[in-house]
Amino acid sequence: METPILEMKSITKEFPGVKALDNVTFSVRKGEVHCLVGENGAGKSTLMKVLSGVHAFGTYTGDIFVEGELQKFNGIRDSEHAGIAIIYQELALIPELSVYENIFLGNEVSNGIVIDSNESISQAIDILKKVGLDVNPLTKIKNLGVGKQQLVEIAKALKKDVRILILDEPTAALNETDSDNLLQLIRGLKEQGVTCILISHKLREVMEIADTITVLRDGKTVTTLDVEADKVNEPVLIKHMVGRSIDNIFPKRENVNIGEEVLRLENWSAFSYALGRDILKNVNISVHAGEIVGIAGLMGSGRTELAKSIFGNPDHYRLSGKVFINGKEQKFRSPHDAIKSSMAYVTEDRKGNGLILIDDVKHNISLANLKEITTGGVINENEEILIANKYRSELNIKTPTIQQKVRNLSGGNQQKVSLGKWLFVKPGIMILDEPTRGIDVGAKYEIYTIMNSLVEQGMSIIMISSELPEVLGMSDRIYVMSAGKINGEMPVEDASQEGIMALAVDY
Amino acid sequence: MEDLKVKSNQAHLSKSLLDIMKTNISQYFMFIALIVIMIFFTVTTDGVFISSRNISNLINQMGYIAVLAVGMTLIIVIRHIELSVGYLAGFLGAFSAIALTFWGWPIYAVIPAVMILGILAGLLTATPVAKLGVPAFVSTMAAGLIFRGALLLVTMGTGTIVIRDPVFNAIGNGYIPDLPLGGFLPGKHKLTLIIGLIGIILSILSAIKSRRTKLSYNFQVPSFGLFIAQLVLISGLIGYISWILSGYNGISWSLVILLLVVAVFQFITTKTPLGRHIYAVGGNPEAAELSGISVSKITYIVFAAMGLLSSLSGIMYASRLRSATTTAGLGFETDAIAAAFVGGVSAAGGVGTITGSIIGALVMMSLTSGMNLMNIDISIQYIVRGAVLVLAVVFDRITRRNQ
Numbered sequence: 001m002e003t004p005i006l007e008m009k010s011i012t013k014e015f016p017g018v019k020a021l022d023n024v025t026f027s028v029r030k031g032e033v034h035c036l037v038g039e040n041g042a043g044k045s046t047l048m049k050v051l052s053g054v055h056a057f058g059t060y061t062g063d064i065f066v067e068g069e070l071q072k073f074n075g076i077r078d079s080e081h082a083g084i085a086i087i088y089q090e091l092a093l094i095p096e097l098s099v100y101e102n103i104f105l106g107n108e109v110s111n112g113i114v115i116d117s118n119e120s121i122s123q124a125i126d127i128l129k130k131v132g133l134d135v136n137p138l139t140k141i142k143n144l145g146v147g148k149q150q151l152v153e154i155a156k157a158l159k160k161d162v163r164i165l166i167l168d169e170p171t172a173a174l175n176e177t178d179s180d181n182l183l184q185l186i187r188g189l190k191e192q193g194v195t196c197i198l199i200s201h202k203l204r205e206v207m208e209i210a211d212t213i214t215v216l217r218d219g220k221t222v223t224t225l226d227v228e229a230d231k232v233n234e235p236v237l238i239k240h241m242v243g244r245s246i247d248n249i250f251p252k253r254e255n256v257n258i259g260e261e262v263l264r265l266e267n268w269s270a271f272s273y274a275l276g277r278d279i280l281k282n283v284n285i286s287v288h289a290g291e292i293v294g295i296a297g298l299m300g301s302g303r304t305e306l307a308k309s310i311f312g313n314p315d316h317y318r319l320s321g322k323v324f325i326n327g328k329e330q331k332f333r334s335p336h337d338a339i340k341s342s343m344a345y346v347t348e349d350r351k352g353n354g355l356i357l358i359d360d361v362k363h364n365i366s367l368a369n370l371k372e373i374t375t376g377g378v379i380n381e382n383e384e385i386l387i388a389n390k391y392r393s394e395l396n397i398k399t400p401t402i403q404q405k406v407r408n409l410s411g412g413n414q415q416k417v418s419l420g421k422w423l424f425v426k427p428g429i430m431i432l433d434e435p436t437r438g439i440d441v442g443a444k445y446e447i448y449t450i451m452n453s454l455v456e457q458g459m460s461i462i463m464i465s466s467e468l469p470e471v472l473g474m475s476d477r478i479y480v481m482s483a484g485k486i487n488g489e490m491p492v493e494d495a496s497q498e499g500i501m502a503l504a505v506d507y
Numbered sequence: 508m509e510d511l512k513v514k515s516n517q518a519h520l521s522k523s524l525l526d527i528m529k530t531n532i533s534q535y536f537m538f539i540a541l542i543v544i545m546i547f548f549t550v551t552t553d554g555v556f557i558s559s560r561n562i563s564n565l566i567n568q569m570g571y572i573a574v575l576a577v578g579m580t581l582i583i584v585i586r587h588i589e590l591s592v593g594y595l596a597g598f599l600g601a602f603s604a605i606a607l608t609f610w611g612w613p614i615y616a617v618i619p620a621v622m623i624l625g626i627l628a629g630l631l632t633a634t635p636v637a638k639l640g641v642p643a644f645v646s647t648m649a650a651g652l653i654f655r656g657a658l659l660l661v662t663m664g665t666g667t668i669v670i671r672d673p674v675f676n677a678i679g680n681g682y683i684p685d686l687p688l689g690g691f692l693p694g695k696h697k698l699t700l701i702i703g704l705i706g707i708i709l710s711i712l713s714a715i716k717s718r719r720t721k722l723s724y725n726f727q728v729p730s731f732g733l734f735i736a737q738l739v740l741i742s743g744l745i746g747y748i749s750w751i752l753s754g755y756n757g758i759s760w761s762l763v764i765l766l767l768v769v770a771v772f773q774f775i776t777t778k779t780p781l782g783r784h785i786y787a788v789g790g791n792p793e794a795a796e797l798s799g800i801s802v803s804k805i806t807y808i809v810f811a812a813m814g815l816l817s818s819l820s821g822i823m824y825a826s827r828l829r830s831a832t833t834t835a836g837l838g839f840e841t842d843a844i845a846a847a848f849v850g851g852v853s854a855a856g857g858v859g860t861i862t863g864s865i866i867g868a869l870v871m872m873s874l875t876s877g878m879n880l881m882n883i884d885i886s887i888q889y890i891v892r893g894a895v896l897v898l899a900v901v902f903d904r905i906t907r908r909n910q
Contacts, residue, residue, distance in 0.1 A: 311797070314793075314796050314797060334796075334799070334801060335796060335797050335798070335799050336799035336800070336801060338799075339798075339799040340799075345797060347794075347797060352793065352794075353791065353793035353794045353797055354794055354797070355791070355794060356786075356787055356790035356791045356794055356795070356857065357790070357791065358790050358857050358858060359786065359787070359790050359857070363783065363786075363787075366783075367783065367787055367795075367798050367800075368798040368799055370780040370783055370784075371780065374779075374780055377779055377780075378778045378779060379778055379779060379780060379783065382720060382721065382724045382726065385724070385726065386724065421798075
């Protein structure tokens, strides 16, 4: 058997508290298209960061061989030198610079001091031909569509002498035509002898293009399949991706008592000016009192956008459709309006837009409902301390004092502060966006217990989650989203991880 | 849920002196630095620096910058900057002079009118920032150019406008009247001492009340000894300042205005929901918006407050000079920004107190006053003030990182 162009052996990479990669083995044959699939958090991106030198040699254990030679990458420059180029999901182009300037960024063609723009442009034209992109190299990046920008990114990679091209979810932001073009280009590159590693959630396109598929799950290699020899199909892949059983980490709810409908969306659509495309398409959902509704879907399927669009639309999408709260149509103009209608939104990104990290626990807890502790225009700070201590003990927030800055708490405790803040608003409907992301199993169990007790008291919870076991373990009913649409709805009894995954990857 | 209640509901608020020192080290540091600076100048000037007359002058000179520093603190807390305030103050000072001198408006109409104009100017400057997200740097620089032009325009025909209204001129130069107590404590301003005494009594009463309330909530309070020590310290400070001021002309009207401004803004920032909202917007605008706080509303309010304070600053300065000049307000914004940063405001937003900025203003003004007394050349003065500013900010940065 010939030497693989790339071999990663027994790669283990730990972050504080998490084993992101656990003894992963990954081998790529020369000239193939090798797809890497797995759930969110399975370790795909971490593995590629190890390969490209972002996680430098020494911060992981295991060996990387390129064409049989042991590699010790200390940064992206080293991996590029070895002929490895990586293209990330978020494009790394400078919008205000032209196509050719971007292609040569960091490797400018110069005669000594001055950039030789004529030479650069003529080289750029050749490279652009290779990727089948017919644009003037003087066009500014910002004037190109996302699909073409993606091609410029690839052109930029090809300019260097690339042997292995890694594409991290290249089609996530593309429409169908652009995606097809890109897949066509990958086939073309393969014929030119470039080996491609493709990370993708879209199984259909994986099936279409891959020669070999490696499945990662929970930081471990599950299997590597030869598409033709092993007769791979989508259900088989899905089974490998989710293949664990639900551990008994979900507390049982005592009384399920589902009441009246409290929230209904009718033909809810949203257009993002920033992205220039529709992010929600004709969403119809309904939520009842005392119910946990799970919203499953992969990253980028529009779940957070859905939550924000309902919760007063702070990102100013252009909305159409109707929202009914307790049977009455509502038009929220700001999160303030939504809060007044007894909604709460615990954000996915608690550090980014959930908490004031530089402020202390008590101020964070009281922030969204200061009026409750204000008399005669003055905040009663003693009441505030009582309230903060109440949530601290009810939610078991581990902090030395409520004067502690939130920044100094662990992820799980920050999440509980976030929960406490929104419980103090005393909402009827609570949206929890990835409520247990990045927190340990013990804290997860506590949060699940709190959720159960809240719905037993008649609250409604909309839980957005990427973790399928969580969705299945906690929800009463599940919606699956994909590309801004609701692809399916089912009671939890009828749901399975495979079923949800099949709907989530169906674009 | 029940099993989660492992902690008792008993509230704990343990505060030792050390804790307080640790959490507020940067602010206490500037206070200590201020005292060190004052002692240094007192020694180098053979006591002239701490003399009643010099301290009284220092406060009057500081007034029009200090009120700007109060507003600038809030502006920087919400992650913006205001470069137009000096020119706005200059223009509004000239407006007051014109209204008093040429139009013959009575003073009790001029002052409210100027204050309203200040608020409107602040709102106007804030509009591109709050509505469209134009950087405040640009919007306020443009506004500054416009106000500067406006100042030159209104003073074009006349040049310097002399103000003859005695009430107006008293704002920057006058002192509160004294009580006719004749021979009692000769050479001392009696009313100033009485006000100082009232201040001491009020602060003791309010401290006792706050302690009682805390006890009624079953919160831990500092030990009785520590409590008494704090009261003695605060009373001593108020007493000493009143004693010094009473040795010259007593409390000036400038100081009265400054104290009122500080009291109102200190109250708003520490005790009201509006204050909390301002710090929340500064700390994390997105989180604030998602918590139901309108970031644009807060932006308008803070800029309007800044405009109001600019009008006060303009009035105080014109009154102090007894005239409106074509260069009034030049560089005020720089002094206000410097005072705020020396006082511990963070450009990253969400951090900074009114009292801190007042201490910052005192530090900067003490440096100027002390170096003037020592006959140090203006060139060296600039260099020293620049060095102190950068040292204060560097120190702030380091203590924050260590926390």
